[in-house]
Amino acid sequence: MSTLAPIHLWQIPNSTTSDHEQLHALTEALEANLHTWAQRFTRITQANSLAVEDMVITDALARLGLAIDVFVLDTGKLHPETLEYLDHISQRYPHVSIRRFSPQDSAVQHFADNYDFSDIYQSLTARKACCYARKIEPLQRALVGYEAWITGQRREQAATRTQLEVEEFDEAHQLYKFNPLAAWSQHHIWAYIQQHQLPINPLYHQGIPSIGCEPCTKPIRQDEELRAGRWWWENQNSKECGLHAN
Numbered sequence: 001m002s003t004l005a006p007i008h009l010w011q012i013p014n015s016t017t018s019d020h021e022q023l024h025a026l027t028e029a030l031e032a033n034l035h036t037w038a039q040r041f042t043r044i045t046q047a048n049s050l051a052v053e054d055m056v057i058t059d060a061l062a063r064l065g066l067a068i069d070v071f072v073l074d075t076g077k078l079h080p081e082t083l084e085y086l087d088h089i090s091q092r093y094p095h096v097s098i099r100r101f102s103p104q105d106s107a108v109q110h111f112a113d114n115y116d117f118s119d120i121y122q123s124l125t126a127r128k129a130c131c132y133a134r135k136i137e138p139l140q141r142a143l144v145g146y147e148a149w150i151t152g153q154r155r156e157q158a159a160t161r162t163q164l165e166v167e168e169f170d171e172a173h174q175l176y177k178f179n180p181l182a183a184w185s186q187h188h189i190w191a192y193i194q195q196h197q198l199p200i201n202p203l204y205h206q207g208i209p210s211i212g213c214e215p216c217t218k219p220i221r222q223d224e225e226l227r228a229g230r231w232w233w234e235n236q237n238s239k240e241c242g243l244h245a246n
């Protein structure tokens with residue numbers, strides 16, 4: 001009788017001495033960019049998905065006391081762990097304005113009038129309709145009145161992000177978009193978390209390296225791409241929710 005090989009779930013990586021050494025320069029560059037953008041724009045905001053990347057940025061702007069506010073898209077489908085974590089970080093950064101945007105009741109109802117929720121697993125159209133109601137439309141509201149926004153995207157995260165620039169113009173929303181961690185590796189991110197002793201979303205301890213909505217996120221194996229657990233039933237090139245479609 002053959003025995004099945006054990007499944008090794010993704011685990012938080014150990015950062016090396018070299019990662020910590022490189023982190024110094026990366027953090028200086030991040031802080032310089034945040035300072036520059038805060039001076040350049042009077043209305044600039046950060047999208048925080050409650051993933052470690054976004055927490056690095058929120059932590060940096062809080063330490064620097066910059067007038068950059070933060071928003072979270074509460075899709076109504078987040079893990080309970082993520083919602084608890086959101087409460088926790090709101091207490092940790094009392095001087096940072098963290099705005100929470102939820103889907104409109106009418107949009108959720110419109111989706112329900114046209115689809116069963118489980119249709120998202122069978123139909124890309126249904127999945128995108130759900131993302132539109134719960135993420136894209138709330139994002140549009142979150143960005144109203146702003147000149148620029150900041151994200152925690154990194155090139156290493158997925159096939160769809162390898163060409164990511166630090167500064168780009170977001171044609172879809174007609175404002176500047178900054179990705180200050182574009183060149184950071186996951187080891188740099190975790191080195192920052194360690195050095196600054198930041199609390200993390202507990203989902204990272206469950207083999208989930210990319211935080212999203214509960215129905216569309218699952219743990220991954222150690223050898224998989226970091227976003228493999230997001231919309232895992234779809235092919236690589238459709239695996240964005242539309243938040244970062246330019």
Ligand code: SF4
Pocket residue numbers: 075077120127128130131132134135212213214215216241
């Ligand atoms: S990620 Fe999943 S649950 Fe969340 S908005 Fe998109 S389809 Fe809906």
